[in-house]
Structures are given as C-alpha cells and as structure tokens.
Amino acid sequence: MDGFHDIHCHLIPGVDDGSESIEESLAALRREYEEGVCRVICTPHIAPGETDAAACQERQFGLLKKAVSESNLAGRIELNMGNEIYGATSAVPSLKEGRIHTLAGGHYILVEFAPPESFRHIEETFRSLLNSGYLPIAAHIERYECLRKPDALARLEELGVCFQVNTATVTGSALARETRWVRGLLREERIHFLGTDSHGMHYRPPRMREAAAWVEKHCGAEYAEKLLRKNPERVLRDEII
Numbered sequence: 388m389d390g391f392h393d394i395h396c397h398l399i400p401g402v403d404d405g406s407e408s409i410e411e412s413l414a415a416l417r418r419e420y421e422e423g424v425c426r427v428i429c430t431p432h433i434a435p436g437e438t439d440a441a442a443c444q445e446r447q448f449g450l451l452k453k454a455v456s457e458s459n460l461a462g463r464i465e466l467n468m469g470n471e472i473y474g475a476t477s478a479v480p481s482l483k484e485g486r487i488h489t490l491a492g493g494h495y496i497l498v499e500f501a502p503p504e505s506f507r508h509i510e511e512t513f514r515s516l517l518n519s520g521y522l523p524i525a526a527h528i529e530r531y532e533c534l535r536k537p538d539a540l541a542r543l544e545e546l547g548v549c550f551q552v553n554t555a556t557v558t559g560s561a562l563a564r565e566t567r568w569v570r571g572l573l574r575e576e577r578i579h580f581l582g583t584d585s586h587g588m589h590y591r592p593p594r595m596r597e598a599a600a601w602v603e604k605h606c607g608a609e610y611a612e613k614l615l616r617k618n619p620e621r622v623l624r625d626e627i628i
C-alpha cells in the first residue's frame with residue numbers, strides 16, 4: 388500500500404518549533420515521499436491569542452510550495468495548509484476571523500492540549516468547537532492521561548470528536564504504556580488518523596511505512612486504507628467521516 392496522507396506535521400520553515408529552513412523542509416518532504424506519503428497537511432502550532440502568526444505562516448507556506456514546485460518533488464507531493472491549535476474555547480473567534488487555519492480550508496481542525504489538562508476542559512472545548520460548526524480532531528491522544536480513564540474516549544466519541552495518534556507511538560516499544568494503549572485502540576478501530584507530527588529532520592523525521600505496516604498486519608488492510616487514505620481524503624474534501 389502507498390499513497391499515504393500525513394495530516395499532522397511541522398514542516399513550514401521558521402514558523403514554530405518545527406523545520407528551521409527551506410532546505411530542512413525539502414529534506415523532510417523528500418523523506419515523506421520516500422515513506423509513501425503523497426499528501427501532507429502542514430499544521431504549525433498556533434494559540435488563540437496569536438494575532439499575527441497566520442499571515443507569517445501563509446507567507447512561509449507560499450515559499451515552501453514554490454520551492455517544492457521547483458524541485459524534483461514537483462507533482463509528487465501535495466501540500467495543504469492547516470494549524471495545530473492549542474485548545475481553548477476562545478479559539479472560535481480566531482477561527483471565524485481566519486486568524487487560525489482549519490485543515491485545508493474545510494471544517495476540520497486539529498486540536499492539542501497541555502498533557503496534564505483536565506478532561507472537563509478538553510470536553511468543554513470540543514463541545515464549544517462542535518457547537519460552532521467545526522469538526523475537531525484530537526491530536527496525539529496518547530499524551531493525555533485523563534483520556535485513559537473509563538468512558539473518557541467514549542464521551543468524546545459521542546460528541547463527534549475524531550482521534551489522531553502519532554506513527555512513532557504505534558511503532559514504539561511494546562512495553563511502553565502509550566504504545567500498548569494506542570495499539571489496543573487501533574485493534575478496536577477507534578482511531579481515525581495517523582500523523583507523523585514530524586518537526587523536520589532535526590526532531591522526529593517523518594516515518595510512516597512501519598506504522599502503516601503494523602496497522603495492516605494487526606488490524607487488516609481495510610482499516611489501514613481508511614486511516615491512511617480514505618479518512619484524510621474526506622478531510623481534504625470536507626466530508627463527514
């Protein structure tokens with residue numbers, strides 16, 4: 388299987404703690420391509436109070452697209468714009484004003500929290516985002532201790548929240564708590580997306596094939612296809628999953 392999608396990465400140069408230069412971004416996108424990825428949604432960090440970040444991110448995204456079009460990656464990897472939003476109910480006005488990017492311009496948004504965040508805050512934030520018409524995807528859910536309590540994920544599922552896990556967690560040590568939890572959820576087909584969460588070549592270079600192979604082997608080809616192709620395509624077409 389090939390033609391994967393990466394919906395979570397920090398490969399726009401110089402806008403967050405991800406890739407630091409155009410050269411690093413191109414090297415990381417080349418690695419994405421070698422890892423079987425054909426479409427990427429770039430998701431630089433953003434917090435609701437940051438008023439000038441979106442314009443700078445768009446400018447740098449334009450430069451990156453131009454550099455890709457002039458390289459041997461032209462026509463091989465498609466880039467889309469998004470954000471990884473630091474979750475708070477106050478994100479809604481910024482989203483409406485276009486100061487925070489949805490994923491590929493549709494209704495889906497990628498949302499993260501501080502790892503020790505309370506379930507109450509996470510649930511409230513997602514409820515507010517959904518009530519405002521957005522389709523939230525919880526980024527790297529393996530990071531949140533509160534989501535491992537009985538019924539926590541089920542409550543978010545009931546609301547309509549989608550879940551993303553990082554490929555590095557899927558392929559981590561079978562003894563690691565996060566990896567065991569995530570693999571259990573994958574076996575139950577409760578995860579909607581895999582993402583590399585790559586921060587460029589200096590931190591978590593993109594890796595997709597090994598996680599894709601794990602899912603295909605342990606959860607079946609049909610679910611792997613859904614995770615790596617069908618669900619991300621729905622995000623890009625702005626269709627409900």
Ligand SMILES: [Fe+2]
Pocket residue numbers: 395396397471526584
């Ligand atoms: Fe991230």
